[in-house]
């Protein structure tokens with residue numbers, strides 16, 4: 408990947424910068440795509456929000472560097488020293504384990520997010536680390552990575568640590584990162600893209616989509632989860648879905664407080 412004989416600090420710097428650029432491009436392309444979809448599906452939803460969106464993009468690009476640095480170091484260690492449990496050999500892991508590995512990564516990310524998120528909602532930590540994210544009122548497709556650096560660090564270290572503990576095929580890791588990116592963007596874009604039959608199904612009742620996370624941005628003290636409603640339900644912090652989003656999507660009112 409890099410020329411041999413390159414001093415290690417320089418190699419780490421180059422790889423971290425490259426991954427930062429990839430994370431930034433991934434953010435701009437994904438948020439841009441869903442912002443375009445928003446303009447088509449909900450014309451005017453982001454009208455007059457130019458200043459907010461510019462601020463969200465600035466914080467998100469700073470977050471890209473915070474996500475890029477540890478990911479770059481881990482990528483370098485994987486390619487050059489075989490440090491991690493990432494494999495490029497599909498047959499090295501059982502067929503049944505591949506989907507399980509995705510679920511484990513998502514569940515651990517979700518657990519870390521839930522508890523660090525609740526911690527950041529204590530008044531002292533909120534002002535310091537989390538107010539930036541809630542400055543987006545209401546959020547947009549560009550809010551996905553709009554974090555204060557302290558909050559960005561709590562999100563950036565989970566997957567780089569997990570790849571040392573839980574084996575995963577590189578394609579499944581790509582799937583985890585894709586799910587993280589798409590859900591991060593769409594959960595903030597201000598409208599529900601998933602169909603009613605899924606959102607209000609027995610499975611949908613355990614998943615977090617825009618209808619659920621929007622209510623966190625409306626009321627602050629509930630709906631702290633990332634992908635799943637398990638921790639919110641167990642800890643009594645699940646308040647159901649955003650009335651505005653459910654009403655706009657034409658979903659039934661009974662489902663709002665399910």
Ligand SMILES: [Zn+2]
Pocket residue numbers: 540546595620624
């Ligand atoms: Zn949010």
Ligand SMILES: [Zn+2]
Pocket residue numbers: 524528537541623627
């Ligand atoms: Zn919050």
